[in-house]
Amino acid sequence: MRRVKISVLSGKGGTGKTTVSVNLAKTFNNSLYVDCDVEEPNGYLFLNPQIEDEKTVEVIIPEINSDKCTLCGECVKACRFGALTKLIKKILVFDHLCHSCGACFEMCPYDAIVEKYKPIGTIRKGKAQSVDFIDGKLNYGEATGVPILKEINKLIENVDKPVIVDSPPGTSCPVIHSIEGSDLCILVTEPTPYGLHDFDLAVQLVKQMGIPMAAVINKAGEGDNIIEEYCEKEGIKVLAKIPFKKEFAEAYSKGKLLIEVNEEVKGIFEKLTIDALELIKK
Amino acid sequence: MKQLAILSGKGGTGKTTVATTLSTIIKNKIMADCDVEAPNLNIVLQGEIIEKQDFYGKETAVIDKDKCIECGLCERLCRFDAISNFEVNPYYCEGCGLCMYKCPVEAIKLVEEKTGHVVYAKTKSGEKVVYAELFPGADGSGKLVTEVRKKAKEVSDDNDEYLIIDGTPGIGCPVLASATGADLVLIVTEPTLSGFADMKRVLSAIESFKVPSVVCVNKWDLNKEVSQQIEKYCEENNIVVVGKIDFDETVVKALKNLQSLSSYPDSTAYQQIYKMWLRIKEILDEGVESK
Numbered sequence: 001m002r003r004v005k006i007s008v009l010s011g012k013g014g015t016g017k018t019t020v021s022v023n024l025a026k027t028f029n030n031s032l033y034v035d036c037d038v039e040e041p042n043g044y045l046f047l048n049p050q051i052e053d054e055k056t057v058e059v060i061i062p063e064i065n066s067d068k069c070t071l072c073g074e075c076v077k078a079c080r081f082g083a084l085t086k087l088i089k090k091i092l093v094f095d096h097l098c099h100s101c102g103a104c105f106e107m108c109p110y111d112a113i114v115e116k117y118k119p120i121g122t123i124r125k126g127k128a129q130s131v132d133f134i135d136g137k138l139n140y141g142e143a144t145g146v147p148i149l150k151e152i153n154k155l156i157e158n159v160d161k162p163v164i165v166d167s168p169p170g171t172s173c174p175v176i177h178s179i180e181g182s183d184l185c186i187l188v189t190e191p192t193p194y195g196l197h198d199f200d201l202a203v204q205l206v207k208q209m210g211i212p213m214a215a216v217i218n219k220a221g222e223g224d225n226i227i228e229e230y231c232e233k234e235g236i237k238v239l240a241k242i243p244f245k246k247e248f249a250e251a252y253s254k255g256k257l258l259i260e261v262n263e264e265v266k267g268i269f270e271k272l273t274i275d276a277l278e279l280i281k282k
Numbered sequence: 283m284k285q286l287a288i289l290s291g292k293g294g295t296g297k298t299t300v301a302t303t304l305s306t307i308i309k310n311k312i313m314a315d316c317d318v319e320a321p322n323l324n325i326v327l328q329g330e331i332i333e334k335q336d337f338y339g340k341e342t343a344v345i346d347k348d349k350c351i352e353c354g355l356c357e358r359l360c361r362f363d364a365i366s367n368f369e370v371n372p373y374y375c376e377g378c379g380l381c382m383y384k385c386p387v388e389a390i391k392l393v394e395e396k397t398g399h400v401v402y403a404k405t406k407s408g409e410k411v412v413y414a415e416l417f418p419g420a421d422g423s424g425k426l427v428t429e430v431r432k433k434a435k436e437v438s439d440d441n442d443e444y445l446i447i448d449g450t451p452g453i454g455c456p457v458l459a460s461a462t463g464a465d466l467v468l469i470v471t472e473p474t475l476s477g478f479a480d481m482k483r484v485l486s487a488i489e490s491f492k493v494p495s496v497v498c499v500n501k502w503d504l505n506k507e508v509s510q511q512i513e514k515y516c517e518e519n520n521i522v523v524v525g526k527i528d529f530d531e532t533v534v535k536a537l538k539n540l541q542s543l544s545s546y547p548d549s550t551a552y553q554q555i556y557k558m559w560l561r562i563k564e565i566l567d568e569g570v571e572s573k
Binding site for chain 1: 322360392416421424452453473476480501505534562
């Protein structure tokens with residue numbers, strides 16, 4: 001099958017993004033699961049992949065060559081992130097504030113700044129039986145995982161199978177980098193007022209980016225209609241409803257796939273893969 | 283004013299449930315919702331907005347078409363792939379200014395971009411709540427967290443003994459901004475493999491802050507085995523487990539009906555959070571040694 005990119009996102013954390021992503025990837029069978037929640041990658045706990053390759057992601061940070069530096073302060077002036085400070089005898093670099101934009105290198109009149117590589121995280125590649133696996137992990141204290149996401153995006157560019165992207169929570173920059181270029185965004189939400197609030201934020205983001213979207217309602221119960229009413233109004237198709245059961249929460253807690261513990265859920269995911277592809281074709 | 287930051291690593295473990303319940307238990311306090319991407323605290327507390335400030339989170343490059351000679355230098359220099367065909371993609375632009383510095387005809391300038399609001403609200407019973415709204419797709423959430431905390435300090439008075447900070451999920455910049463300078467961090471975790479893994483990650487992330495941490499295991503009876511592992515881990519690392527909260531359907535009911543758990547004072551979960559607060563209060567008032 002050709003590459004289709006389906007991104008799973010949620011606005012709010014804990015709604016079931018990872019649950020939907022891993023079960024969807026597994027249902028697709030010959031697919032690629034990509035965990036872009038680099039702050040808290042959890043997909044591996046459910047898929048148990050054999051890791052075949054692990055590489056470090058690096059960013060460029062400045063290092064001052066004190067032999068050439070005249071302490072003119074041009075670099076400090078150029079840096080808009082406060083990552084450089086001029087002391088009496090030297091220029092001090094604060095790594096964790098640096099955005100690796102290169103302004104200091106470019107603006108230094110004396111060629112006194114050299115580029116140094118600094119690791120910020122890792123990307124792992126592997127296989128979980130029929131599912132190919134990629135995840136990214138950000139090191140503690142690093143400001144942004146975006147460089148990792150950019151690397152991951154390069155890796156999945158020419159894949160000839162369905163790619164399921166497990167996005168980070170929230171609606172900010174890392175989410176944009178995760179879902180960019182998707183054929184479909186599946187928004188996972190839960191039928192509570194919180195769920196609706198954060199779902200609405202995610203809908204706005206996906207709309208801004210012009211990506212087709214559909215919803216999956218997780219932890220659904222009897223008589224919870226707030227998400228469906230919203231979806232109807234917004235013209236968003238609800239692709240599946242996963243019921244709220246303590247037994248599912250227990251399966252999740254043990255790192256088990258729902259499709260493997262419950263026939264009903266297995267059916268729900270089989271239908272979900274077909275409906276998702278149908279939506280993409282349109 | 284003592285500051286308690288509630289974190290979790292993973293989303294959906296019950297941070298906001300704990301925060302809203304604490305808000306009804308603790309009298310003299312201010313609440314600050316630092317989950318700026320998904321602020322949920324005030325949805326339950328239903329405070330009325332007193333003040334809403336614009337937040338300018340970042341600068342973005344703008345190209346003046348009339349001046350631009352289409353030399354393409356800016357596109358070549360930009361390390362964020364934010365410029366193509368002499369247009370700036372505002373999502374990708376980090377506002378570093380390199381394109382502006384280097385443009386030979388001064389066709390580029392940086393403009394401040396409004397990326398959200400800082401909101402100060404008061405509930406019917408006079409409780410103060412500060413939260414933020416970050417626009418979807420905007421960046422700079424760490425800075426916004428700092429603004430929320432600043433505002434909370436600004437609106438506090440001598441009667442406010444505690445600042446309760448509902449933090450952000452994850453381990454990144456906004457989390458660190460939520461925890462900096464707090465007197466105590468309460469980590470709400472759940473007994474799932476992912477909950478446990480994320481708890482360890484957030485503990486490592488804040489380790490260098492020298493802020494003491496305590497842990498609360500929410501829905502602990504969902505998986506007693508993992509709960510035990512969490513408790514063992516905490517014991518080995520000298521972290522006090524201040525509370526264990528049952529998997530209680532009342533919590534779901536309260537969430538769905540937009541109520542605080544204190545509307546169900548007889549519920550197991552409420553009782554457990556109440557007892558947990560007594561322990562936290564003791565720790566906050568006594569002060570604890572950080573690791």
